[in-house]
Amino acid sequence: MLLKIREKSRGIVAYFIVGLIAIAFSLWGMDSLFTAWRGDPNEAVQVNGETITHQQIDRRVQQQMRQLLQSGQIDPDQLDTDLLRQIVTSQLVQQELLRQETERLKLRVSDRQVEREMVRIDAFRGQDGRFNQETFTQLLRQEGLSPAAFRAQLREDILVQQLLSGLYASEFVTPAELAEFQRIAGEKRDYRYLLIRQADFMDEVNLSEADIEAFYTENARAFMAPRRVQLDYLMFDPDSLMQDMSVSEEEIQLEYQRFIAGLEQQGRYRAAHILLSYDSAAEQAEAQAQLEGVREEVLQGADFAELAADLSEDTATARRGGDLGWIEPGSLDPAFESALFALTEAGQVSPVVATDFGLHLIYLADKQAADIPALDEVRDGMRERLLAQPMREAVSEKLELLRNLSFSADRLDEVAQQTGLERAQTDWLYDGQLPGFWRQDRVRQAIFSQEVLEDGWVSEPVRLEDGRYVLIQKAAFEPAQQRPLAEVRDEVIEELTFFEAQRLAEAAVLDLQTRLVEGESLEHQSWVLREGVSRTNRSDDRQILSAAFALTEQAQPAVRLVNLPSGDVALVQLLSMTEGEVSSDPEELTELRQMLQGDKGYRLQTQFVHHLEQQAEIKVRN
Numbered sequence: 001m002l003l004k005i006r007e008k009s010r011g012i013v014a015y016f017i018v019g020l021i022a023i024a025f026s027l028w029g030m031d032s033l034f035t036a037w038r039g040d041p042n043e044a045v046q047v048n049g050e051t052i053t054h055q056q057i058d059r060r061v062q063q064q065m066r067q068l069l070q071s072g073q074i075d076p077d078q079l080d081t082d083l084l085r086q087i088v089t090s091q092l093v094q095q096e097l098l099r100q101e102t103e104r105l106k107l108r109v110s111d112r113q114v115e116r117e118m119v120r121i122d123a124f125r126g127q128d129g130r131f132n133q134e135t136f137t138q139l140l141r142q143e144g145l146s147p148a149a150f151r152a153q154l155r156e157d158i159l160v161q162q163l164l165s166g167l168y169a170s171e172f173v174t175p176a177e178l179a180e181f182q183r184i185a186g187e188k189r190d191y192r193y194l195l196i197r198q199a200d201f202m203d204e205v206n207l208s209e210a211d212i213e214a215f216y217t218e219n220a221r222a223f224m225a226p227r228r229v230q231l232d233y234l235m236f237d238p239d240s241l242m243q244d245m246s247v248s249e250e251e252i253q254l255e256y257q258r259f260i261a262g263l264e265q266q267g268r269y270r271a272a273h274i275l276l277s278y279d280s281a282a283e284q285a286e287a288q289a290q291l292e293g294v295r296e297e298v299l300q301g302a303d304f305a306e307l308a309a310d311l312s313e314d315t316a317t318a319r320r321g322g323d324l325g326w327i328e329p330g331s332l333d334p335a336f337e338s339a340l341f342a343l344t345e346a347g348q349v350s351p352v353v354a355t356d357f358g359l360h361l362i363y364l365a366d367k368q369a370a371d372i373p374a375l376d377e378v379r380d381g382m383r384e385r386l387l388a389q390p391m392r393e394a395v396s397e398k399l400e401l402l403r404n405l406s407f408s409a410d411r412l413d414e415v416a417q418q419t420g421l422e423r424a425q426t427d428w429l430y431d432g433q434l435p436g437f438w439r440q441d442r443v444r445q446a447i448f449s450q451e452v453l454e455d456g457w458v459s460e461p462v463r464l465e466d467g468r469y470v471l472i473q474k475a476a477f478e479p480a481q482q483r484p485l486a487e488v489r490d491e492v493i494e495e496l497t498f499f500e501a502q503r504l505a506e507a508a509v510l511d512l513q514t515r516l517v518e519g520e521s522l523e524h525q526s527w528v529l530r531e532g533v534s535r536t537n538r539s540d541d542r543q544i545l546s547a548a549f550a551l552t553e554q555a556q557p558a559v560r561l562v563n564l565p566s567g568d569v570a571l572v573q574l575l576s577m578t579e580g581e582v583s584s585d586p587e588e589l590t591e592l593r594q595m596l597q598g599d600k601g602y603r604l605q606t607q608f609v610h611h612l613e614q615q616a617e618i619k620v621r622n
Contacts, residue, residue, distance in 0.1 A: 044621055047097060048616050173593050178593055179582045186580015191572060196509050233412070235422075235424070235468060236470075270326050272308055272321055273363065275312050275314040291352045336360060406471055543565075551573075
C-alpha cells in the first residue's frame with residue numbers, strides 16, 4: 001500500500017490521497033494509522049494472530065546467554081548471538097503453538113497440581129531439602145518475575161508437558177522390532193580398504209591454457225565477486241532521549257511517598273493453618289462445622305499449634321503446629337492470601353477459607369513491616385519510574401517522525417536535518433561478509449531489499465538487537481560480477497589441479513576394482529584390514545565405515561569406491577558380516593525397549609510440532 005502511494009504521490013491524484021490521509025489523522029491519530037499499516041513495532045512474530053514481542057525474545061536470549069556463560073562450556077567470543085536469537089525465536093514460536101493446542105483441546109490443570117509441582121522444584125528448596133519461601137521469592141526477583149506470573153508460566157508448562165507426554169506414551173515397540181534392532185545394532189563386519197592418495201598424482205597433472213580457460217568458464221559462479229553496497233545511515237538510540245528529560249525534587253518526593261505506601265501495605269506475614277479436605281458435599285459441611293468450632297476454641301484461648309498438630313491434614317506443616325513460615329504477597333493461593341492479609345494483628349484467626357486444596361483455618365503468628373529504603377537508595381529508581389511513561393511517549397513520537405520522514409524524504413540528509421541525527425557512511429559491505437550489527441537478519445533484509453537497492457529509498461527504522469534503530473539509504477552499489485581470469489588464475493589452477501589429481505586417483509581405483517571383480521586377488525596391495533568392526537567404530541573415516549556397512553554379501557566380491565573430502569580415493573571390500581545377538585535377558589530387554597520407545601516418542605513429538613508449524617499462520621516482522 002505504502003509503495004503504491006509513494007509511486008503515485010507525484011501526480012494529480014496525490015491531492016485526493018493526501019486528503020484521505022488527513023481525515024484519517026484527524027479521526028484516529030497518526031500513530032494508530034501507521035500501526036494499522038505497519039503493525040505493532042514491538043511485534044517480532046505473529047503466530048495465528050498471537051504476538052511474540054522483541055522484548056520476550058530479548059529476555060529469553062539473555063537468560064540462555066547467562067546459562068551458557070555460567071556453565072563455562074562456551075567461550076564468550078564464540079557465542080553467536082544471531083544464531084542464538086534464531087533458536088530462541090523458533091523455541092518461542094513452538095511454545096506458543098503448543099500453548100494454543102492445549103487451549104484447543106481444552107486441557108486443564110488444577111491449582112493444587114501447580115502448587116505440587118512448584119514445591120518439587122529443586123531450586124526453591126532450602127538446606128533442609130524442603131520448599132523455602134524466601135529462596136522462592138529471591139529467585140523470582142532475579143528473573144524479574146512475580147509469583148503470579150511464575151505460576152501462570154508453570155501452569156502453561158504443565159499443560160504442554162501433558163500434551164507431549166500423551167504423544168510420547170502412545171508409542172510402543174513390538175518384539176519383532178526389538179529383535180531386529182538388536183541384530184542390526186550388534187552387527188559386526190570384517191572388511192578391508194585400499195587408500196589411493198591424491199597427492200601421489202599431483203605431478204602427473206599437466207594443464208594447458210585451454211584447460212584453465214574451460215574450467216574457469218564452466219565454474220564461473222565459483223569465481224564471482226559478491227555484490228557489495230555502501231550505505232549512508234542514521235542511528236537512533238532511544239536512551240539518548242533520557243538526556244533531555246528531567247524531574248523535579250518535588251516529583252521524586254511524591255513518587256517516593258507512593259512507593260513506600262505500597263511497601264507498607266505489603267510487609268511479611270508469618271502464618272499457620274489447619275487444613276481439612278473433603279470428597280463430597282456432606283464431608284465439606286462436616287469439615288466446615290469442625291473448623292468453625294476450632295476457631296471458637298482459639299478465640300477463647302486454645303493453643304492453635306496443638307490443634308493444628310492434632311487435626312490438620314497437611315502433614316508437612318502439622319508436625320510444626322501448622323507453621324507455613326514467612327509469606328509474601330503473591331506466593332500462595334489468592335483466596336488464602338486474601339484471608340491472611342485481612343488479619344492485622346498477631347494472634348488473630350481467619351474465618352474458614354475454601355481453596356482447591358480444601359478448607360483452611362488461618363492463624364496470623366507474626367507480621368513484619370516491609371523494609372523501607374532511604375530515598376537516596378532508590379532515587380535513581382524513582383527517576384526512572386517517573387520518566388518511564390514520558391520516555392515511552394518520546395520514543396514513540398520519535399519513531400513516528402522517523403517513519404514519516406523515511407516515507408516522504410528523498411534523501412537521508414533531509415531526515416538528518418529534521419531529526420538532529422548524525423549521518424554516517426559505511427565502507428563497502430559485502431553480501432555474506434557483513435560485519436557487526438549489519439549481519440543481523442532484519443538489517444540484512446533491509447539492505448538488500450528492492451526499496452533500498454533498486455528504488456534508492458530511505459528505509460524505515462530497523463530495530464537492532466540492542467534496542468537501537470538504524471535508517472539506511474544506498475550510497476553506492478555493485479552487483480555480483482565475474483572476477484577476471486587474470487585475477488583468479490592461481491585459484492583456478494589450484495582447484496583444477498585438485499580435481500584432476502583426484503580424477504587420476506579415481507581412475508587408478510576403478511582399475512583396481514575391475515581387476516578385483518575379474519578375480520585378481522590384489523594381495524600385493526597395501527590393504528588395511530578391519531575385523532569385528534561395529535557401526536559405532538571411530539577408528540576409520542566415517543565414509544569408509546558407512547560404505548562397509550552399506551555393502552551386502554549378495555554380490556561377490558562386495559566392493560565400493562569412496563571419494564573422500566581430502567581428495568583421496570578408497571576401495572572398500574566387505575569380507576564377512578555377523579548379525580548381532582538377540583538377548584533374552586528380561587532386564588536388558590526392558591531397558592532396550594524403553595530406549596527405543598523413548599526415541600520413537602521423541603520423534604513423534606517432533607513430527608507433531610512440525611505439523612503445527614506447517615498448519616499455522618506465522619508472520620515474521622522485520
